[in-house]
Amino acid sequence: MKKVKTMTRTETRTKTRAKARTVWVRAGAGRYGVVCAAGLLRRAGREIAKLGRFSSVHVVSSPKVWRAVGKVFAGSFARGAAPVVHLFDDAEAAKNLATVELLTRKLVRAGADRKSLLVAVGGGVVGDVTGFVAAAYLRGVALVQVPTTLVAQVDSAVGGKTGVNLPEGKNLVGGFYPPRLVLVDPEALGSLPEREFRGGLAEVIKYGVIADARLFAYLEENLEKILRREAGALEHIIRRSIEIKAWVVSKDERESGLREILNYGHTFGHALESATRYRRYQHGEAVAWGMMCAALLGYGVVHTPGDTVSRIVALIKRVGPLPGWPKTSPKKLFDAMHADKKARGGRVRFVLAPRLGEASSYDDVPAKMVECVLRCAPECLQRPVVEIVSEATGMGRG
Ligand SMILES: NC(=O)c1ccc[n+]([C@@H]2O[C@H](COP(=O)([O-])OP(=O)(O)OC[C@H]3O[C@@H](n4cnc5c(N)ncnc54)[C@H](O)[C@@H]3O)[C@@H](O)[C@H]2O)c1
Numbered sequence: 001m002k003k004v005k006t007m008t009r010t011e012t013r014t015k016t017r018a019k020a021r022t023v024w025v026r027a028g029a030g031r032y033g034v035v036c037a038a039g040l041l042r043r044a045g046r047e048i049a050k051l052g053r054f055s056s057v058h059v060v061s062s063p064k065v066w067r068a069v070g071k072v073f074a075g076s077f078a079r080g081a082a083p084v085v086h087l088f089d090d091a092e093a094a095k096n097l098a099t100v101e102l103l104t105r106k107l108v109r110a111g112a113d114r115k116s117l118l119v120a121v122g123g124g125v126v127g128d129v130t131g132f133v134a135a136a137y138l139r140g141v142a143l144v145q146v147p148t149t150l151v152a153q154v155d156s157a158v159g160g161k162t163g164v165n166l167p168e169g170k171n172l173v174g175g176f177y178p179p180r181l182v183l184v185d186p187e188a189l190g191s192l193p194e195r196e197f198r199g200g201l202a203e204v205i206k207y208g209v210i211a212d213a214r215l216f217a218y219l220e221e222n223l224e225k226i227l228r229r230e231a232g233a234l235e236h237i238i239r240r241s242i243e244i245k246a247w248v249v250s251k252d253e254r255e256s257g258l259r260e261i262l263n264y265g266h267t268f269g270h271a272l273e274s275a276t277r278y279r280r281y282q283h284g285e286a287v288a289w290g291m292m293c294a295a296l297l298g299y300g301v302v303h304t305p306g307d308t309v310s311r312i313v314a315l316i317k318r319v320g321p322l323p324g325w326p327k328t329s330p331k332k333l334f335d336a337m338h339a340d341k342k343a344r345g346g347r348v349r350f351v352l353a354p355r356l357g358e359a360s361s362y363d364d365v366p367a368k369m370v371e372c373v374l375r376c377a378p379e380c381l382q383r384p385v386v387e388i389v390s391e392a393t394g395m396g397r398g
């Protein structure tokens with residue numbers, strides 16, 4: 001089986017320092033820091049002031065997010081330096097060019113100039129839209145990301161990808177535009193709806209599988225604390241996820257190789273999302289199903305040990321029940337994978353983990369193995385874990 005790219009456990013560990021409060025990300029346009037600390041929102045104004053002087057500061061957020069964190073965030077700025085606040089509805093359906101026009105026009109009317117700063121306060125939708133606006137407004141103004149969902153904290157706010165959807169598909173218009181600073185406060189997750197929180201945990205589990213067996217073991221041991229959103233456990237898994245994402249995107253900012261491993265579980269996940277027209281699953285739930293499928297495929301293709309497959313499936317199942325597998329034929333799901341934008345040169349790529357903490361991308365996985373997983377997943381992954389593992393170990397290897 002031909003590997004496209006690999007990352008090893010040792011590499012990630014040497015690149016990160018335990019307990020470092022600021023994680024640095026190398027980007028083409030210079031490096032930026034990701035500060036992660038409980039209570040950071042209360043100091044956000046001071047952290048932002050360290051970047052230097054701006055002619056004006058404009059916060060972009062949504063009414064829901066602003067209700068949850070606006071008072072604390074706005075209160076962190078010095079008297080007389082209060083930011084201008086622009087709110088928009090952050091539904092996924094509003095992540096479009098019309099919202100970009102609306103926000104840029106608001107900025108013009110509020111007098112934002114080239115020395116102004118934009119601050120995105122919200123989840124991935126707010127972050128992606130505001131990032132794109134910052135890249136385009138007057139050909140680029142400074143940007144700070146203040147993520148308030150688990151997905152945004154461990155994933156979308158780090159790495160500089162910005163963009164919006166078109167009616168034809170998700171994230172089809174956008175650009176790479178790194179922020180000057182990212183401020184991550186795990187306490188901001190206190191008001192996050194349960195489903196959003198559990199969905200975000202799928203991406204954290206992903207980091208454990210692809211890059212850090214110790215993070216994976218930590219999740220296994222501390223899942224109950226994490227589900228109760230206990231501060232220490234939450235801060236630990238968020239910081240470690242950020243370190244891994246920062247390490248990957250610093251090595252491969254524009255997704256020409258290594259960054260692809262972040263798509264673990266996503267080839268299956270995107271197929272499930274598109275086959276159900278993005279209505280049945282929260283993204284993380286589709287990725288959770290996708291990671292269980294990728295684990296089974298890994299067993300067949302790269303000889304992932306059965307015990308590892310069972311640990312991955314068991315941990316995902318402990319996070320909570322997932323909406324059921326759709327009544328879509330394996331053939332339709334298989335076709336949906338080919339339509340996915342991540343497929344290059346007509347070949348579908350799969351990220352597989354031969355062991356915990358290590359992953360590679362493969363573009364020559366036999367179609368029959370994929371079809372086999374799609375056929376058995378709905379039946380076998382909805383059963384208790386013990387049965388799943390014996391099913392997996394009975395599966396033929398390629
Ligand atoms: N740029 C990237 O690299 C990248 C990576 C992953 C995902 N994304 C994008 O991110 C988006 C999904 O982001 P998301 O999962 O953060 O969801 P989201 O931005 O849609 O937010 C989910 C919901 O939570 C609410 N919310 C946010 N913070 C809250 C808080 N602290 N308290 C209460 N409610 C809160 C929001 O108002 C929204 O209703 C997608 O559009 C996806 O394409 C981008």
Ligand SMILES: [Zn+2]
Pocket residue numbers: 203266283287
């Ligand atoms: Zn994802």
